[in-house]
Amino acid sequence: MSVRVRYAPSPTGSPHVGNLRTAVFDWLAARKYGGQFITRLEDTDRDPKRYKPEYIREIEESLIWLGITPDEWWVSGGPCGPYIQSERLHLYREAADALIARNMAYRCYCTEERLAEMRAQQQAAGTGTGYDRRCRWLTDTERLRLSEEGLPYTVRLAVPLEGTTGYTDLVFGDVTFDNRTVDDQVLLKSNGWPTYHLAVVVDDHHMGITHVIRGEDWMPSTPKQVLLYGALGWDQPVWVHIPLTLGSDRKKLSKRHGATQFVDFIRMGYLPEAMFNFMVLLGWAPGDDREVMTVAEILERFDLNGIGRNPAIFDYDKLRWMNGEHIRRCDHGRLAELCRPFLAEAGIIGDPPSEEENETLAALIPLMVERMHLLSDAPALMAPYFRDPEEPDAAGRRKWLTGSDARSRLTACVEAFSSDGSPLTAECAEETINRVAESLGIPRAPVIHTVRVAVTGTMVGPGLFEALAVLGRERVVRRLQRAQEWVVE
RNA sequence: GGCGCCAUCGUCUAGCGGUUAGGACGGCGGGUUUUCAGCCCGUUAGCCGGAGUUCGAGUCUCCGUGGCGCUACCA
Numbered sequence: 001m002s003v004r005v006r007y008a009p010s011p012t013g014s015p016h017v018g019n020l021r022t023a024v025f026d027w028l029a030a031r032k033y034g035g036q037f038i039t040r041l042e043d044t045d046r047d048p049k050r051y052k053p054e055y056i057r058e059i060e061e062s063l064i065w066l067g068i069t070p071d072e073w074w075v076s077g078g079p080c081g082p083y084i085q086s087e088r089l090h091l092y093r094e095a096a097d098a099l100i101a102r103n104m105a106y107r108c109y110c111t112e113e114r115l116a117e118m119r120a121q122q123q124a125a126g127t128g129t130g131y132d133r134r135c136r137w138l139t140d141t142e143r144l145r146l147s148e149e150g151l152p153y154t155v156r157l158a159v160p161l162e163g164t165t166g167y168t169d170l171v172f173g174d175v176t177f178d179n180r181t182v183d184d185q186v187l188l189k190s191n192g193w194p195t196y197h198l199a200v201v202v203d204d205h206h207m208g209i210t211h212v213i214r215g216e217d218w219m220p221s222t223p224k225q226v227l228l229y230g231a232l233g234w235d236q237p238v239w240v241h242i243p244l245t246l247g248s249d250r251k252k253l254s255k256r257h258g259a260t261q262f263v264d265f266i267r268m269g270y271l272p273e274a275m276f277n278f279m280v281l282l283g284w285a286p287g288d289d290r291e292v293m294t295v296a297e298i299l300e301r302f303d304l305n306g307i308g309r310n311p312a313i314f315d316y317d318k319l320r321w322m323n324g325e326h327i328r329r330c331d332h333g334r335l336a337e338l339c340r341p342f343l344a345e346a347g348i349i350g351d352p353p354s355e356e357e358n359e360t361l362a363a364l365i366p367l368m369v370e371r372m373h374l375l376s377d378a379p380a381l382m383a384p385y386f387r388d389p390e391e392p393d394a395a396g397r398r399k400w401l402t403g404s405d406a407r408s409r410l411t412a413c414v415e416a417f418s419s420d421g422s423p424l425t426a427e428c429a430e431e432t433i434n435r436v437a438e439s440l441g442i443p444r445a446p447v448i449h450t451v452r453v454a455v456t457g458t459m460v461g462p463g464l465f466e467a468l469a470v471l472g473r474e475r476v477v478r479r480l481q482r483a484q485e486w487v488v489e
Numbered sequence: 490g491g492c493g494c495c496a497u498c499g500u501c502u503a504g505c506g507g508u509u510a511g512g513a514c515g516g517c518g519g520g521u522u523u524u525c526a527g528c529c530c531g532u533u534a535g536c537c538g539g540a541g542u543u544c545g546a547g548u549c550u551c552c553g554u555g556g557c558g559c560u561a562c563c564a
Contacts, residue, residue, distance in 0.1 A: 010564045045563050112562070128491040129560060146516055154562050173496070181492050181560095189562040196564050220493055220559040255520065259511090277523080278501095289512045306550095308502080311557065315500050318514040328527080356530040381526095396524095433523095448523045460525035 001363075003035035003210045007070070008200065009059050010042040012050035014261040017314065018215065018245040018253045020062055021279040025242060025254050026213050028280065028302045036209070039063065040203060041084040045195050050077035062262040064363060066272050067295065085199050092194035095202045095232060096155045096187055104231035105187055107153040108135040109146050117415035130183040131156065155244030157197075157231075165223040170211075170240040177223040185224045197221060201228045204237060213240040213305075216311070217234035217252070240304060243283050244311045253314055260314075266339040269342060269375030270319070272418045274326040278319045282312040292325045324373040332365045339378040346379035348386050360385055363470045367462035381461075385470055388479055389457025392486050396453035402445070409450045412436045414480045417473065424473040426465040433465070 007023040009015055023039070030037035041059075045051055063069060072078025082088060099105035108131075110118075115131070120208055122129045136158060138146070146153070148326045159182045166176035187198040194202070204212060219241050226381060247257030259268065265275055283307070286293070286301045293301075327335065339361065344351035349361070361382070368381050385479050390399060400406060416432045417424075433451065437444035455476055461467055469475050 008564090012564065023534065047563075050563065108562090123490080126490045130491090149496095151560095156562095175493075177492070184558075186562050191562080193562085195562070200564090215558095216494070217558055218564090225545095241494090244558070246557080248500090252558075256491065261530055268495090282502065283501095287503085289503080310495055312502090313500060318501065324527090368526095373523070391546095392506085445523060451561060452524070458525090462524095462526085464523060 002173055003029055003033045004038060004208050005029050005208065005211045006038040006040050006204065006209050006211055007063075007079065008040050008042045008134075008214075010045065011052060011055040012045050014055055014263065015059050015062050016253060016260040016262055017265070017275075017279060018273075020066065020262050021245060021282060022214055022242060024066070024276060024279050025240075025284075025304075025307070028072070028299060029211060029213060029240075029304055031299055032302050033302075036071040037068065038078070038080070038207060038209070039070040039083065040207070041074055041086075042196065042199065043086050044199055046086075046193070046196065047451050058261075058263050062266070065266055066276060085194070085203065088199075088203065089193065091202050091206065092188065092198050093192065095198060096194070099157070099187070099228075099231055100155065102231065103158060104227075105155050105157050106136050106138075107143070107147075108152045108156045108184075108186070109151050110135060128181070128277075133184055136184065151269065152190040154186045154190050156184040157187050157216060157227060157243075159184050159224070159227060165226055167226050167236065167239050169219075170238055170304060171243075171309060172216075172219070172241055174200060175219065175222070179223075180225050182227070185221075197224050197228065201225050201232070204246070205229070205232070205234045209237050211240050213242065213304075216241045216244050238319065240296075240307070242307055242310055245282055246311050246313045250311075253279060257314070258316070269377070271326045271330065271338070271375070274319070274323040277326065278322050282314065283308055292322060292329075299440045315486075320373050325370050327375075328364045328369055330369075332362070332369070335369065336361050336365050338375050339382075342375050342378045343382060343386075346383070348379050348383050356449060357386065360470060367466050367470065371462070384458060384461070385467070386455040388475070388482070392453050392457045392483070393459055396457070396459040397486060397488065399459070400450040400453045401483065401487050403487075403489065405446075406450055407484070409436070409440065409447050410454060410480060410484050410487060412440060413447070413451055413454075414477065414484070417480060422471075422473075423470075424469055424476060426463075426469040429465040429468040429476075451480070454486070455479045 005026040007026045027037045029035070041056065060075060072080060074081070074083040074085065077083075096105060100107070111278060118132055119129055135156070158181045163179050164176050165179055165182065166174060185197050186195050189196055222239060226236060245253045246254050246364065249257070258267060273295055276295055277298065280298055280302075281291060284302070284306055306425050330338075340349070340353065343349045343361070344353065349357040353361070364382055364385055368378070371381060372378065413436055416436050420428075422428065433444055433447050436449045440447070449459070451463065451468075452464050453459060455471065456467065
């Protein structure tokens with residue numbers, strides 16, 4: 001079976017994790033079952049309050065960054081183009097005309113004012129809202145008169161007055177609606193542009209879409225589209241609604257819940273494979289207990305039938321944990337590359353970095369990998385290795401750089417580390433520290449702590465010997481000497 | 490209000506009539522150590538309620554309750 005699936009974003013908002021998650025499911029379905037992943041721009045809402053062309057860039061960036069570049073889309077074209085709805089307007093008009101000719105749709109001349117008034121009355125009366133179908137029952141002469149007057153009109157779907165409309169959903173099973181509760185939806189706006197309902201059906205049909213994978217919030221409008229497929233004489237796709245992603249307040253994820261825009265996650269230093277892994281787990285679970293997976297492993301286990309039905313709350317804590325897991329599995333060379341922009345932006349390394357900075361970074365990665373959760377942790381974690389600390393951490397100073405004992409430890413260390421000219425390895429550093437402790441007749445722990453604060457300015461960090469090796473003898477000695485001024489009595 | 494969907498630890502979930510209800514995140518406790526992190530071990534906490542079907546129900550049916558979604562010439 002060849003599947004064709006599509007992601008249909010609208011440039012009326014920055015794509016968010018909920019949206020991209022459906023794109024991930026689309027991509028997975030296409031790859032898993034050997035088909036094409038198509039992305040189509042649904043830009044039929046041109047209200048300047050909502051439509052923002054810059055969102056198109058964000059959509060493109062997000063998809064590419066995630067590694068799910070579409071097989072067919074407006075960027076690279078394809079056999080069913082154009083992939084931008086505003087460039088396909090004639091198709092929707094043709095469909096609308098065909099619908100009118102078959103009495104499956106009709107022209108509606110009601111003004112927005114009348115519609116608003118009608119809705120207000122319905123709400124006041126506490127009855128269900130929906131178009132009252134006034135224009136559906138216009139006589140031919142009335143229709144002719146209105147037409148000759150050249151009044152603007154919309155085209156509405158003529159929903160059957162009785163019976164039911166249903167469909168089978170791959171995730172939710174059979175869903176049925178009483179036609180009396182289905183509205184005579186506007187199909188073509190008065191400006192001649194289609195609404196979502198018409199455009200999506202026309203394009204999905206012409207583009208040969210076999211599976212419509214989209215958010216559960218589309219379920220209530222599906223009967224309108226099912227009706228449209230029938231009226232147009234087309235075969236329905238397989239419907240696959242996936243449960244929503246919620247914020248911590250259990251409401252549909254939105255800006256209110258902190259970072260939800262996908263590009264924010266990119267900027268915050270999440271790894272694409274971690275986002276992919278995490279998003280797919282929101283609604284789908286592999287058979288076994290392995291949760292941290294590569295894209296390849298997910299693909300191997302993925303099955304559309306395994307998608308659950310309950311909405312999932314987006315758990316930032318778990319995402320953070322998972323990102324750390326993927327960082328630890330990340331190739332060190334690639335990780336260094338990924339950290340670079342974060343370090344450069346913080347002004348810790350140059351842009352481009354010097355050769356020495358690159359070497360330091362490469363040496364640092366293995367030491368930092370288990371303390372990073374986000375790439376954006378890199379600057380704070382790594383700063384002490386690129387620049388001499390301005391001053392020691394206050395608590396660290398109080399604890400390890402205070403009193404005559406601290407002073408003598410430092411003095412002994414300066415001497416011990418500068419008495420040798422060989423490159424400073426971790427083994428050599430350990431040996432030196434051990435020797436100092438021995439000569440002072442104390443355990444090595446206090447020496448280690450004092451040196452750590454003296455050299456890195458902080459009490460936390462990777463194993464000291466490895467850290468000293470990264471810094472090199474010259475910088476270590478320099479910092480130890482300078483730290484002597486930091487000692488307080 | 491109408492329509493639709495959903496309902497297992499705080500969160501993500503496994504479970505597809507018989508289980509000590511399993512795993513993961515988080516929390517808590519302990520271990521390792523040179524601090525932090527990591528790692529290891531342990532622990533915490535759950536089947537929304539009520540009927541029914543059945544020898545037996547988290548699992549099937551119905552009702553209730555709750556939550557969410559949709560209800561635009563937005564998608």
